[in-house]
Amino acid sequence: MNRYPLWKNILVVVALVLGLLYTLPNFFGESPAVQVSSVKATVKVDPSLLGRVEDTLQAAGIAHQGLYADQNSIRVRFDSTDTQLKAKDAIEKNLNPVADDASYSVALNLLPSSPQWLTSIHALPMYLGLDLRGGVHFLLQVDMKGALTKRLDSMAADIRTLLRDKNLRHAGIARDGNTLSIRFRDTETRDRVKNVLGTSMPELTLAEQADGADFKLVATLKPEAQQKLQGDSIKQNISTLHNRINELGVAEPVIQQQGADRIVVQLPGVQDTAKAKDILGRTATLEIRMVDDENSQNPAVMEQAANGQPPAGTEYYTERGGHGLLVRKQVVLTGDRLTDAQPGFDGQTHEPAVHLTLDSAGARIFKDITRENVGKRMAILLIEKGKGEVVTAPRINTEIGGGRVQISGRMSTQEASDVALLLRAGSLAAPMDIVEERTIGPSLGADNISKGFHSTLWGFTAIAVFMIAYYLLFGVVSVVALSANLLFLVALLSLMQATLTLPGIAAIALTLGMAIDANVLINERVREELRVGNTPQAAITAGYERAWATILDSNVTTLIAGIALLIFGSGPVRGFAVVHCLGILTSLFSSVVVSRAVINLIYGRRKKLTALSIGQVWKPDSAVAK
Amino acid sequence: MEFFRIRKDIPFMRHALVFNVISLITFLLAVFFLAHKGLHFSVEFTGGTLMEVRYPQAPNLDSLRKKLESDGFSDPQVQNFGSSTDVLIRVPLAKDGDSNKVSAHVLTSLQAVDSANPPELKRVEFVGPQVGKELASDGAMALLLVVIGIVVYLAIRFEWRFAVSAVIANLHDVIIILGCFALFQWEFSLPVLAAILAVLGYSVNESVVVFDRVRETFKKQKKMSTPEVLDHAITSTISRTIITHGCTQMMVTSMLIFGGVALHYFALALTIGICFGIYSSVLVASPLVMWLGVSREQFLPKPKVEKQEAVV
Numbered sequence: 012m013n014r015y016p017l018w019k020n021i022l023v024v025v026a027l028v029l030g031l032l033y034t035l036p037n038f039f040g041e042s043p044a045v046q047v048s049s050v051k052a053t054v055k056v057d058p059s060l061l062g063r064v065e066d067t068l069q070a071a072g073i074a075h076q077g078l079y080a081d082q083n084s085i086r087v088r089f090d091s092t093d094t095q096l097k098a099k100d101a102i103e104k105n106l107n108p109v110a111d112d113a114s115y116s117v118a119l120n121l122l123p124s125s126p127q128w129l130t131s132i133h134a135l136p137m138y139l140g141l142d143l144r145g146g147v148h149f150l151l152q153v154d155m156k157g158a159l160t161k162r163l164d165s166m167a168a169d170i171r172t173l174l175r176d177k178n179l180r181h182a183g184i185a186r187d188g189n190t191l192s193i194r195f196r197d198t199e200t201r202d203r204v205k206n207v208l209g210t211s212m213p214e215l216t217l218a219e220q221a222d223g224a225d226f227k228l229v230a231t232l233k234p235e236a237q238q239k240l241q242g243d244s245i246k247q248n249i250s251t252l253h254n255r256i257n258e259l260g261v262a263e264p265v266i267q268q269q270g271a272d273r274i275v276v277q278l279p280g281v282q283d284t285a286k287a288k289d290i291l292g293r294t295a296t297l298e299i300r301m302v303d304d305e306n307s308q309n310p311a312v313m314e315q316a317a318n319g320q321p322p323a324g325t326e327y328y329t330e331r332g333g334h335g336l337l338v339r340k341q342v343v344l345t346g347d348r349l350t351d352a353q354p355g356f357d358g359q360t361h362e363p364a365v366h367l368t369l370d371s372a373g374a375r376i377f378k379d380i381t382r383e384n385v386g387k388r389m390a391i392l393l394i395e396k397g398k399g400e401v402v403t404a405p406r407i408n409t410e411i412g413g414g415r416v417q418i419s420g421r422m423s424t425q426e427a428s429d430v431a432l433l434l435r436a437g438s439l440a441a442p443m444d445i446v447e448e449r450t451i452g453p454s455l456g457a458d459n460i461s462k463g464f465h466s467t468l469w470g471f472t473a474i475a476v477f478m479i480a481y482y483l484l485f486g487v488v489s490v491v492a493l494s495a496n497l498l499f500l501v502a503l504l505s506l507m508q509a510t511l512t513l514p515g516i517a518a519i520a521l522t523l524g525m526a527i528d529a530n531v532l533i534n535e536r537v538r539e540e541l542r543v544g545n546t547p548q549a550a551i552t553a554g555y556e557r558a559w560a561t562i563l564d565s566n567v568t569t570l571i572a573g574i575a576l577l578i579f580g581s582g583p584v585r586g587f588a589v590v591h592c593l594g595i596l597t598s599l600f601s602s603v604v605v606s607r608a609v610i611n612l613i614y615g616r617r618k619k620l621t622a623l624s625i626g627q628v629w630k631p632d633s634a635v636a637k
Numbered sequence: 638m639e640f641f642r643i644r645k646d647i648p649f650m651r652h653a654l655v656f657n658v659i660s661l662i663t664f665l666l667a668v669f670f671l672a673h674k675g676l677h678f679s680v681e682f683t684g685g686t687l688m689e690v691r692y693p694q695a696p697n698l699d700s701l702r703k704k705l706e707s708d709g710f711s712d713p714q715v716q717n718f719g720s721s722t723d724v725l726i727r728v729p730l731a732k733d734g735d736s737n738k739v740s741a742h743v744l745t746s747l748q749a750v751d752s753a754n755p756p757e758l759k760r761v762e763f764v765g766p767q768v769g770k771e772l773a774s775d776g777a778m779a780l781l782l783v784v785i786g787i788v789v790y791l792a793i794r795f796e797w798r799f800a801v802s803a804v805i806a807n808l809h810d811v812i813i814i815l816g817c818f819a820l821f822q823w824e825f826s827l828p829v830l831a832a833i834l835a836v837l838g839y840s841v842n843e844s845v846v847v848f849d850r851v852r853e854t855f856k857k858q859k860k861m862s863t864p865e866v867l868d869h870a871i872t873s874t875i876s877r878t879i880i881t882h883g884c885t886q887m888m889v890t891s892m893l894i895f896g897g898v899a900l901h902y903f904a905l906a907l908t909i910g911i912c913f914g915i916y917s918s919v920l921v922a923s924p925l926v927m928w929l930g931v932s933r934e935q936f937l938p939k940p941k942v943e944k945q946e947a948v949v
Contacts, residue, residue, distance in 0.1 A: 150768065288741075446765030448740070455689075455759045462897040470891030474884045481880070514828050517892060517900055518835075521907065524888030525839055528881040532846070535877040561849045564794055565842030571786035572838025576831055579779035581772065587831045 013551050013615040015608055023608045026600070027495060033502035036125040036136045042076070043095035044122040045102060046262050047115050048084035061085055064102055071101040079122075088122050095119060119280065120262035137505050140512035140586060143460050145453035146279035147287055151248075151443040153272045158244040158441030159189060159237065166212070166230075167191055168342055173211060179204050182225060191215075191230040194222070201226045241272070244441040249274060255291060274443070280453070288445065297346035297367075299377075302388040302404055303337040313337070328390070328401045336401055338390045343380050348373025354428035357419045363427040364419035374414025382410040391418050393430065402430070463516030470520055471497070474527055482534050484613070484624035489530035492606035496526050499597040504590065512586035522594030525569065529602035533558040534625060541628045547620045555607055562603060570595050641876035649871050650864035653924035660921050663913075664809050667816020674819045679826035680762055684769040686728045686739045690747065690756035695721035701750055708746045710739075719898050724756070730766055739763065776830050783834055784808065787841050795848055796935055802925030803844040806917040807837055814909045818902075828903040836910030839885075843878060843918035850874050851926070855936045863932060867923045875919075882915050 015023075047064060049056050061080050064087060068075055075098065076088040087102075089095045096119075103117045123136045141148050167184050170193065174181055181204065182194040195201040205217055205228060214236035220227040232240070245268055252274065256264045265277035281287050303325045306312045313335050316327040325337045351368040369377055380389070390404040403418055422430070474493070478486035500519060504511060537554030545553060573595060576588035614620055649656075680687040698715050701724065705713040710728050718725035726747075728739055740761045747756050784804055791800035814833055818825050850870035854861065861869065889911065892904040 152765070152767070444765070445763070446768045448761060448763035450740075450758070450761035452757070452759040458897070459899060462895060462900065465895040466888075466892040466900065469895055470888035473887040473891060477884065477887065513899055514831060514903070517828070517896070517903055520888050520892055521835060521885075524885035527884045528842070531877050531881045531884065535874075535880070539873070561846050564845045564849060567790055568787050568841040568845055569835075569838040571790060572783045572834050572841075575779045575782040575786065576834050578782065579775040580827075580831065581775065584827050584831045587828065587835075591835060 013548055013607075013611045015611050015615075019604070020608060023605055026499070027605075030495070030498040030502040032129075032132070033134045033506050034498055036123055036129050036134050037501060037505060039123060039125040039136070041121040041136065042088055042090070042124040043092045044086050044088045044120045045095060045099050046084050046086050046118045046120040047102060047106065048118075048257070049115055056080070056083060056085060063105070067102055067105040068098060071097070073098045073101060086120065086122055088124070116257050118262040133506070135505060135508060137501065137511045138508045139456075139460075140510045140515070141277055141279060141449065141456075142451050142513045142583070143456050143463075143511065143516075144279050145451050145456035146277065147281045148278075148447075148449040149276040149288075149291060149445050150269070150447035151252075151274045151276060151291070152446045153245055153248055153274065154442045154444065155241055155244065155272055158240060159232070160186070161441065162240055163189070163191055163232070164342060165345060165347075166215075170208070170212070171341070173207065174204065177207060179207070189231060192220075193228045193230065195226045195228070198226050201228055204228060245272065245274065248441060248443060252276060252291065273446075288448075291445075297344075297349060298342050298392045298394055298399070299344040299380075300342055300390050300392060301339045301380075301384065302390050303339055304387055307335075307337045326399075328392070328399060330401045330404055336390065336404055338392070338401065338404075343389070344369070344373055344376055348376070352431040354424070354431040357417065360419070362419045363422045363424045364417050365422075365427050365431045367416040367418065369414035369416065371414070374412065377414065377416065378410060378412045381407050385409065459513045460516075463513055463520075467516065467520040467523070471523060474524070478527065478530070482626050485534050485537070485610070485626070488606050488609045488613075489527065489534065489602075491609055492530055492601045493523060493527055495605045496594070496598050496601035497523060499601060500590070500594050503593050503597065509589050509593075510586060511590070512583055514583045514587035515590045518587045518590035518594065522591055522598065526594065526598030526602055528565065529558070529562045529598060530606060532561055533602070533606070537623070538625055538628050541623065541625070547614070547623045550623065551610060551614060555603070559603060562599070566595050566599055641879075643872055643875070646865070646868040646872040647875075648864075649868050649920065650924065650927060653864075653920075653927065656916075656920040657924055660809060660917055663813055663816075667813045667819075670816045670819040671812070674822065676815065676819050676825045677822045679824050680727060680764050680769075681827050682769045682773050682825070684730045684764045684766040686730075686743070687760075687762040688726045688728075688740055688743060688758065689718060689760040690724050690726070690744075691759050692722045692724065692754055692756050694754050696724065696751065696754060696756075698724065701726075701747060704746055704750045705743065708742070710743065710746075713743075723759075772827065779830075779834060780811070780837075783837055787838075791841075791845070791848075795852065796931065798926050798929040798931050798935075799844075799848045802922045802929060803841050803848070803918070805925060806844060806922035807840050807914070809921070810840055810910060810913045810917050811837060813913050814906055817909050818906070823902055823905065826902060828900070829906045832903045832906040833910065836907060836914060840910065840914030840918045843882075843914055844922045846874055846877065847871055847919055847923060848926070851923075851931075852936050855933045859933070863927055866933075867927060871919055871923060878915060878919060882911055886911050 047056070047060070058080065061078060064085055065078060068087070073094055074090075075094075076090055079086045079088075087098065089098060099117055099119060106115045106117065123130065125134065125136070163186050167186055170184055170191070179200055180196070181200070182196055184191065184193045186192075193204065195204070201219065205219070208215060208217060208228075208230070212230075214233055215230040216233050218229045218231075220229050249266055249268065252266050253264075256266065256276070256278065261278045261281055263279055265275065267275045269275045276291060278287055303322070306316075306322055306325065312322060316322070316325075316337055317335055319327075321327045321337055324341075325339050328336050328338055330336050348369050349367060353366045355364055355366050356362065357364045384407050386407065388404050388406050390401050392399045393402050394400075402422075418430075471493070475490045478489050478493075480486070482489060497519070500522070504515075533554055536558045537550050540550035540553045541547070570592060573588055573592040576584055577592060580588045614623065698717065702713060702715045705715065705726070705728075711731070712729055714725075714727040716725050717723065726743060728743060731739065740763060744756070744758060787807075788800045788804050791803055811833055814836070815825075817823070818829070823829075847870050850873060851866055854866045854869050858866065858869070886908065889904050889907045892900050893908065896904055
């Protein structure tokens, strides 16, 4: 008799119910929504904000279809995109009265319109990739070498300060490549410095070297410190990117580390790539350095410098307005010491300006520097993509304390607010380059969905028609099993919230096309057993059992290919591989267990079964007999 | 319905040499085209910028090309894509300068051509040089991993002879697919690579089904010679082979028809893979197994040799 034990039947039913439940949200579609989240660390999203949003909408006479709050954001659902846009403007106006100083990001978004009870059991629609919903994808490469040199430069500055505080005389600190060399006149100082550095900067490896009459101490960053630096740089860059993207107002940005030195940024729904790239790609940092006044006023030296031969220890820059300037290489302060930057106007000249606020350490350094250099000029440089630009080079008139600094000089209001935004969004620990970019328009996304859907639908229909015509009832059962496979696959993808891309949809179609193999194997085996004269019940048992080993073997080889793709694939291939692998696993269950359960249900209890509805079973012997 | 009414085992092995010569010739042709014409790699592999724009009215491609060239883009490819209003533009990696801005610059150039017919940007893909190189090497690694994985698995489940012949038969499929792509200069993109690897796994499973039968027949039919066993195994699985591949091909054909341009080459690679897969995994792999010297003894449970130790 072909009967499944009770637990197996229950397993199949439970699997089907769960599959149905988690597939369900995909049928409800999504409705337009507005998402409000905080941009500043000091501003929290709390219940009072929910009330504020609701009041705003009421005041503007906009009907909404539900307000939802989670930890970081508030979402409001609307019935149409028109109301969504109106609501966005109203909320934006109310929450961010000053456009330049936004506390909240108000973004357009889509919310699944499935009922609440489905959402509460974590049944969500499949997460669509950018090629299906439209948006921008960037792959950014972090320049680790840049991070290292930057770190060494700032360490050189720290060493200088340290040695000056301890009253240890050195004959120059310089960075060549990845090492710092400190020169001394005598070995005694060198040994003392070595001791001092050994305790205060443990991340450096120190080596002694003789260099002509001088004595040198060569410092390199220890490997573990380098590794930590890399990790920190990536982390800092990611958080900086988060800040910058928040300013763009994107609903569900993806910012992830990929590999050792890459960052993936995905901005669904963003179409203005130029702006997005501008904000992401600009790697502006601020540096404050001293101007070499003496040489800057020497026309002969300046001419040489303009031709690429500046005096040692200085660099040649042109100020805005075209004047040449020699700036010392030594960095006094960097953007790391910056806590805020706001656009504004100069109190006296009413020129556009950027107001900077420094942290306490930065404020102290700035105070010391301005006190020691009254009458000299300091240069404020904006470093973008490795190229520096002197924004302004004001003369220091008095000591400046309190950590409040103002940059002004030949800036437009727009420039001032751009510079402020870039500085405020934080500096990057290491420069980054865009190494891959993908932009997909929203219409193309919708197009891709319908193409993928239709391919699967018609392919499935063709297979179903053929299977039923060729195998009759067994064919129907095979189609049921194949449908169950599709159900499980969609449910799993929804449950895991794996990203579904167009190659992913292709993989669903292909997996279904391949999964039917198992049922064909079983049905052919059952026919064969009937052909050699077995009773129907025995034929079912033998057919399923014999086919199982073959099905397993053939799926394992397909799975090996899938896993290789999963390991080495990136981007679209990975999307394909995930679905392919999952599909193989679900097909094993559905084509063997589910189809058997259905067959057992139909035939299992009949004792006097004389024939199976599996299509014509042609027997060579009987043909010969006729 | 019953398509396959086969009375006797078809003597496939009698023609083994013919099948292999045919496949050898196809293979050599594929290698020739690969070497001679090379693959037409997509932007993902070569690096560069690819843009898809849609115009309200069909634009003049030549004037677009000339405008791009005069604006300093070296060797831009401009072609229609799907319809006369959809245009695909490929710009190779610039040797210097900021490649990130290429797409924006191209768009400004295009907009300058005819202000009455402004293009709408549908898709941009930019790939830097190092990413392209990595993709190529990752693809090769994936292929290698699949081959090793399959050989090891089959060697454990069956016998090394089966593993080696299955992999040889199916790798030659891969070369033939690549050869077709080289011959027709179809674009070789990442989804095509995925299709090729999927097909590799899929047609190996074809060989597995036959080998499974071979093993079973060896154990059951003690009187059959090796070629007879192979003939019997192929004949008794041929209906399943054709039906399964037919079903898979129905799905792939549906993709070819409804999937649009994005899935076109993916489906095409699968189609070639499936057709040659049937041929090679059955008619090439089986003779190879035979020539490698498969025999019944390899499948019989090994008689336990009881060691008789001399007790002195």
